[in-house]
Amino acid sequence: MSVWPNNTVATSSFFKSLGISNQLLAIYKKNNWVKSVGHGAYIKFSDTPNYKGALYALQKQSCMTVHPGGKTALSLLGKAHYLELKVKRTFLFGQSKEKMPSWMKNYDWGIELDFNQTSFLPPTLGLIEYSVGEYTILISDTVRAFFECLLMVPKEHDLVECFELLEGLNDLRPDKINKYLSLCSSIKVKRLFLYLSEKADHQWFQYVDVEALDLGKGKRSLTHNGIYSNKYKITVPRILKEYGKHVL
Numbered sequence: 001m002s003v004w005p006n007n008t009v010a011t012s013s014f015f016k017s018l019g020i021s022n023q024l025l026a027i028y029k030k031n032n033w034v035k036s037v038g039h040g041a042y043i044k045f046s047d048t049p050n051y052k053g054a055l056y057a058l059q060k061q062s063c064m065t066v067h068p069g070g071k072t073a074l075s076l077l078g079k080a081h082y083l084e085l086k087v088k089r090t091f092l093f094g095q096s097k098e099k100m101p102s103w104m105k106n107y108d109w110g111i112e113l114d115f116n117q118t119s120f121l122p123p124t125l126g127l128i129e130y131s132v133g134e135y136t137i138l139i140s141d142t143v144r145a146f147f148e149c150l151l152m153v154p155k156e157h158d159l160v161e162c163f164e165l166l167e168g169l170n171d172l173r174p175d176k177i178n179k180y181l182s183l184c185s186s187i188k189v190k191r192l193f194l195y196l197s198e199k200a201d202h203q204w205f206q207y208v209d210v211e212a213l214d215l216g217k218g219k220r221s222l223t224h225n226g227i228y229s230n231k232y233k234i235t236v237p238r239i240l241k242e243y244g245k246h247v248l
Contacts, residue, residue, distance in 0.1 A: 001033070005135040007049045009057035009103075012040040038103020051090055051109040052132045058104065059138055065123045066094035066115070067138045068130075070152060073145035074165065076130060088112060093140070093148055095119050120151060120186040143172060143180050150189045154222050159192070159236055163243050166196050174207035181208070187216035188234075195232045199244030 003018075004010055015025055025042075028034045034042040041057065043049050058064040067073075070091040074080050089112045094100075096119040105113075126144030129136045140148060146165065153159050184190055190213060197205045219228075221235040228235045 001044070004044070005053075005056065005133075006044065007047045007133070008053040008135055009037060009041050009043055009049060010034075011042075011057050011061045014057070014061045015042075037107045038101075041101070041103035041107075049109075051092075051111060051113060052137055053135075054104050054107070054109065055092075055137045056132075056135050058101075062101075064094060064098055065127070065138075066092055066098060066100065067127055067140060069093035069116075069140040069145055070148040071145075071157070071165075073140040074142065074149070076139055077142060077145070079142055079145075079168065080165070089114055091116065091148070091152075093118060095123050114156075116148075116152070118151065120184060120189065121147065121180070122183055125183060126180065142169060143176055147180060147184060147186075147189050147193065150192045151186060153188075153192065159196075159222065160239060160243065162192075163196050163199065163240065166200050170202050170204075172202070172204050174204045177204065178207075178209050178212075181213055187214075188220055188222075191215055191220060191232045191234050192222075195229055195234060195236070196244075199240070201244065 012022075012025075025034070029036070032045045035045050037043055043053070047053075055066060055068070058066050068076060068090060070093070071080065072091045075087070092113055092115045094115065094117055096117050098117060100115050121144060126141040127138040128141045130139040146162075146169065149157050149162050149165065153162060181190055181193065194208070194210060194215075197208065215232070219233045219235070223235060223237045225238065226235040227238050227241055
C-alpha cells in the first residue's frame with residue numbers, strides 16, 4: 001500500500017508484479033482495503049480518484065501512451081486563452097492501435113472523456129511529466145498540444161479559437177517547432193500551423209524552415225464559402241481575414 005499513490009488506480013498486473021495473488025486480492029476486497037472500478041482495476045477503499053489517477057495506471061502500469069492533449073493539456077499548462085469555470089470534457093490522445101480498457105471507459109470519472117486514436121506524431125514526442133500531488137502523469141507539451149488541437153479542426157475545434165490560442169504562444173522554440181513539423185504526418189496540421197503562425201507574426205516564425213517540409217499536393221478545404229489561401233492551399237473560415245497581421 002505504501003508504493004501505491006493515493007487516488008490512483010492499480011491494475012491486476014500491478015498486484016501480480018508485487019507477488020499478490022488473486023486470492024489475496026479477494027481478501028483485500030473483503031476486508032475493505034480495496035474496491036473494484038471495473039474488471040482488473042482497483043482503488044483504495046476510501047479513495048475517490050479522477051481521470052488523472054486512471055491515466056497513472058495506464059501509463060505507469062500498462063505502458064500505454066494515452067495522455068491528456070490538445071485543449072486539455074494547454075489548460076493544464078496554463079496556456080489556454082480563457083479559463084473554463086468547470087471543465088466538462090477532457091481530450092485524451094493515444095496511438096492508433098491503443099484501446100482504452102473497459103474499466104476506463106465505463107467508470108464514472110465525473111467528466112466526459114474524449115479519446116482520440118492517432119499516430120500523426122511519434123508516440124512519445126513531446127510528452128512531459130505533469131505533477132498531480134504525490135504522483136505524475138505524462139501530458140502533451142505546448143507544441144504537441146497545439147498540433148493536436150489543429151488535428152481536430154473543424155469537427156471539434158474552431159479555427160478562430162486555435163488562432164487565439166496561438167497568439168498567446170510567443171515563446172515557442174523554433175528548433176522544437178521544426179522538429180515537430182518534420183515528424184508530423186498530417187498535411188492538414190502542417191499547413192494550418194504555418195498559416196496561423198504567419199498570421200500571428202510571432203518572432204519565432206522567421207526561423208521555421210518551411211522549405212524543408214513536405215506539405216503535400218492539392219487543395220484542402222476546412223469550411224464552405226470560406227477564403228482561400230493560395231500560399232498554403234487551404235480554404236479557411238472567412239472571419240479569419242480579420243485576424244492577424246497578414247492576408248495570406
